[in-house]
Amino acid sequence: MTLSFELLATAGDARLGRIDTAHGPIRTPAFMPVGTAATVKAMRPEDVRATGADILLGNTYHLMLRPTAELIARHGGLHKFMNWPGPILTDSGGFQVMSLAGLRKMTEEGVRFRSHIDGSYHMLTPERSIEIQYLLDATITMAFDECTPYPATQSQAAESMRLSMRWARRSKDAFIERKGYGVFGIVQGSVFPDLRRESAEALREIGFPGYAIGGLAVGEGQAQMFETLDFTTHHLPTDKPRYLMGVGRPADIAGAVARGVDMFDCVMPTRSGRTAQAFTRTGELNLRNARFADDPAPLDAGCACPACTGYSRAYLRHLVKAEEILGMMLLTWHNLQFYQDLMAALRAAIAGGDNLAGDPEAVLRRLLPAATA
Amino acid sequence: MTLSFELLATAGDARLGRIDTAHGPIRTPAFMPVGTAATVKAMRPEDVRATGADILLGNTYHLMLRPTAELIARHGGLHKFMNWPGPILTDSGGFQVMSLAGLRKMTEEGVRFRSHIDGSYHMLTPERSIEIQYLLDATITMAFDECTPYPATQSQAAESMRLSMRWARRSKDAFIERKGYGVFGIVQGSVFPDLRRESAEALREIGFPGYAIGGLAVGEGQAQMFETLDFTTHHLPTDKPRYLMGVGRPADIAGAVARGVDMFDCVMPTRSGRTAQAFTRTGELNLRNARFADDPAPLDAGCACPACTGYSRAYLRHLVKAEEILGMMLLTWHNLQFYQDLMAALRAAIAGGDNLAGDPEAVLRRLLPAATA
Numbered sequence: 001m002t003l004s005f006e007l008l009a010t011a012g013d014a015r016l017g018r019i020d021t022a023h024g025p026i027r028t029p030a031f032m033p034v035g036t037a038a039t040v041k042a043m044r045p046e047d048v049r050a051t052g053a054d055i056l057l058g059n060t061y062h063l064m065l066r067p068t069a070e071l072i073a074r075h076g077g078l079h080k081f082m083n084w085p086g087p088i089l090t091d092s093g094g095f096q097v098m099s100l101a102g103l104r105k106m107t108e109e110g111v112r113f114r115s116h117i118d119g120s121y122h123m124l125t126p127e128r129s130i131e132i133q134y135l136l137d138a139t140i141t142m143a144f145d146e147c148t149p150y151p152a153t154q155s156q157a158a159e160s161m162r163l164s165m166r167w168a169r170r171s172k173d174a175f176i177e178r179k180g181y182g183v184f185g186i187v188q189g190s191v192f193p194d195l196r197r198e199s200a201e202a203l204r205e206i207g208f209p210g211y212a213i214g215g216l217a218v219g220e221g222q223a224q225m226f227e228t229l230d231f232t233t234h235h236l237p238t239d240k241p242r243y244l245m246g247v248g249r250p251a252d253i254a255g256a257v258a259r260g261v262d263m264f265d266c267v268m269p270t271r272s273g274r275t276a277q278a279f280t281r282t283g284e285l286n287l288r289n290a291r292f293a294d295d296p297a298p299l300d301a302g303c304a305c306p307a308c309t310g311y312s313r314a315y316l317r318h319l320v321k322a323e324e325i326l327g328m329m330l331l332t333w334h335n336l337q338f339y340q341d342l343m344a345a346l347r348a349a350i351a352g353g354d355n356l357a358g359d360p361e362a363v364l365r366r367l368l369p370a371a372t373a
Numbered sequence: 374m375t376l377s378f379e380l381l382a383t384a385g386d387a388r389l390g391r392i393d394t395a396h397g398p399i400r401t402p403a404f405m406p407v408g409t410a411a412t413v414k415a416m417r418p419e420d421v422r423a424t425g426a427d428i429l430l431g432n433t434y435h436l437m438l439r440p441t442a443e444l445i446a447r448h449g450g451l452h453k454f455m456n457w458p459g460p461i462l463t464d465s466g467g468f469q470v471m472s473l474a475g476l477r478k479m480t481e482e483g484v485r486f487r488s489h490i491d492g493s494y495h496m497l498t499p500e501r502s503i504e505i506q507y508l509l510d511a512t513i514t515m516a517f518d519e520c521t522p523y524p525a526t527q528s529q530a531a532e533s534m535r536l537s538m539r540w541a542r543r544s545k546d547a548f549i550e551r552k553g554y555g556v557f558g559i560v561q562g563s564v565f566p567d568l569r570r571e572s573a574e575a576l577r578e579i580g581f582p583g584y585a586i587g588g589l590a591v592g593e594g595q596a597q598m599f600e601t602l603d604f605t606t607h608h609l610p611t612d613k614p615r616y617l618m619g620v621g622r623p624a625d626i627a628g629a630v631a632r633g634v635d636m637f638d639c640v641m642p643t644r645s646g647r648t649a650q651a652f653t654r655t656g657e658l659n660l661r662n663a664r665f666a667d668d669p670a671p672l673d674a675g676c677a678c679p680a681c682t683g684y685s686r687a688y689l690r691h692l693v694k695a696e697e698i699l700g701m702m703l704l705t706w707h708n709l710q711f712y713q714d715l716m717a718a719l720r721a722a723i724a725g726g727d728n729l730a731g732d733p734e735a736v737l738r739r740l741l742p743a744a745t746a
Binding site for chain 1: 454
């Protein structure tokens, strides 16, 4: 039953592992591209797979509103609907409905909110969130929680976290166990060590096959995020995967892996790809910049993706300036490839005994060095 | 020198052939996807090739303004710049600058116009158009002409056509001959048999390795277009390819092939793909339509493209409604595949002695029958 996690190697706090699921294995540390509306924007799923991604993330909030979880269930679940046979993790919808300032009302029962699409009223509770994720056929279901806003006082953070812990219990109770599927609990507690410990212990008491760390990457900055990880991951079981939600930039990921995190998701590579920003081995490039107008070099000489092997920076900039869809397609592909290259390099480093200690930007440059001409 | 054309078979007026070029062969009848701004919109070039396309069309007007022909020349020509190693035909820019009502002034010398991008002034003459197409490294260069507006009186059409014939002479004189490259003349004369004959004879007198038929698909309707083809193609040499510019819908193409046309281009499949219109073996479908919301069937059961083999109509409609880029990508791919499947079916029919006579819609249904469940 549930998911199985195998810890294959450690180096300091960094961990190399594998999660086996009903939809295939996930090599960890893993980066999950975000496929909000049943598509990783501007990418075909087979091309996302070709970058090295093992698992995608889908968004419960968007899918419940359009095309609806019931429709996706009628069409065989999200894997079949979007033509991605591999594992899919869905969020609980909590984060997104909490963001609907003025359009939602929270109670002990759950959150009542209005759709951003047509203004219709909906209710999300732990039970309904778990039901939707079941209808979507999520490989990994997330417990319904409140992502505590930042900054919060300790008493605000405690109240929010304890509500999330009660919802975590209800989420676990509502989850229907199936072989190779599982539900993850989410640690909250903002930046307060006592609250993070209390939250982790509450979740361990309930018992989950994986633990997420929520409420970070919400404005606290990298230093405080790392500090919070430092006093949080030690309270989590070593034999279960750990997922840092919504993170992040490449250096954030490198630093979090060094602190014992196994899974990540972020819209950064895909959103940046649609706004002409590229992550490369020589830094982040803005392809709108006139200095690339006549640049015959590839985007990233160390990258084997189609954008880097088939085109010049001059061509990519032309596509961006002409607002051509192919520009978004190629830059998205490259950014996803860069992120997966980073994850592969992190896994190889841990396998070789590298504990990834030190300045994460330096770790990044060491693992993904700029190609020499 | 120049291009070579081999006529492999005929059936009635329909022709099966092959053009050999410096960038590879073109199987005729051929459909050329339009790659206006050095990209077939929403498609990677290798995927365009995978649909069966042998040759693309590029637009001189757009490319001369952005990124400029000189920049493309510095980057090794359009083939290398856009990663399409196969043949490319470029138009002369004439059609597009003539469409800039109020922003252009025509004289015997050429056309002075203002850029739609930044309002800057430019001049296109036969000599400059040919130079730009040389800088782009066009496999097939088009003579600079005026696409006679429709409707036109016979004297307007005659004056316009005779200007185009003088420009055709200047275009041919300006063209630099290279092995496997060529310049095509363009027959004008609106819907007037005497003018079309006069134009065809004037071009044959100059001598070209291929002849285009211009000034059609401009509002005259399919019946008059076919009638004009009927009295035009007989004046063209049988040993040279014939290109009907800017055509068209599938039935237009089937009917024109039956009348001896070898080459086509049209934005229809790509533009329709971006506006949720699909060409299928069961007719044209609008994927915005609510009747597809829960339809588990593939877009076109007879099609082997990724959109048809990987997804349901329900999923494609979801992408369209959610304004997802993947919707435009998949529908564009499908439409290009449909057009290339049509061209392959036309070629196979001619090879088998089918003269494609009769109602072109019936020919279409006969060549691309709806798949049975």
